[in-house]
Amino acid sequence: MSKYYVSTINHKQRLLSPNKQTGGVLIIAIFIIVVLSLLAASMLNLQQTSAKQGIYDVYATRASFAAYSANEVAMLTVFKNKKNTEEASICLGEMEKVPVVLPQKISGFANCQAYYTCQLTDSKVGHVYTLVSAAFCADKEMKIYREVTTKVMR
Template identity: 30%
Template sequence: MSLKPAFNTTKLFGKLQKRPYLKQYNNKQTGSALVIAIFIIIVLSALGAALVNMLDSSQEGVAYEVLGTRAYTAAQSGLQWQLAEVFPLNSDAVVCKSQTAIDSITPTFNNSQGLTQCNISVSCVDFERDSIRYYTITSTGECTIDGEVTSRRVAVEARSL
């Protein structure tokens, strides 16, 4: 027993071949998938490039922030060092040393791994009024890595008791 198809395919395809406008219409549609694929590739490439650019600028921002934190820590260290010089333990406060004297004994950070390539500059100004000595101490920390320089300045005002 042989199975017969429910409809005659030869007649159907024969009728399609006799209609040239259908064949012409199908030829116009064959390139649309290629255009869509190229469009998707271009859009995804643009998104990828934007993401890479964002990540690069984010990493650069973090590097500058770390360098700024190191400079701030160096400035704080210089400030604390000068305060310890002006207000020694178990004795009275002293007059600020001259800037030349301060520059000659300003500490360096050779032993501190986190503050290598950092320098500090400290200044101390004092004056006396009504037998009370007032101090303004300013410290600037500056850190350099690969030619990039970041500096932070901190200041404190103090008075003797």
């Protein structure tokens, strides 16, 4: 046998020796810990984003319902005057904001405000009322705005 062959065998035996393999498991363990911690951090971030989206959806729904409630109040105001005698007071030509008092006892309207505007237009068939109802619900970090437009002919 050649010297080269003998030295290669000895070198392989030294590499396979338990004394030479210390520290390899430590590197793998550190790698696994780092990867798992990065995975946990990304999952936590994903959960926080999902929670914020859920809160945003709740406030958007509240604002939509408040705007629809303001729209119903506006239509009630338009239709309760059956004789058309007070059209100027019901619906001014200018878009004046009329605040709507939302029941604060109902938790769905908490931190929400609503108003409507009304504009009267005459047409060949009658009066056309353009009702624009808007509402916004606010929190410390966000303010959500929703608007509903309705055209009513009378």
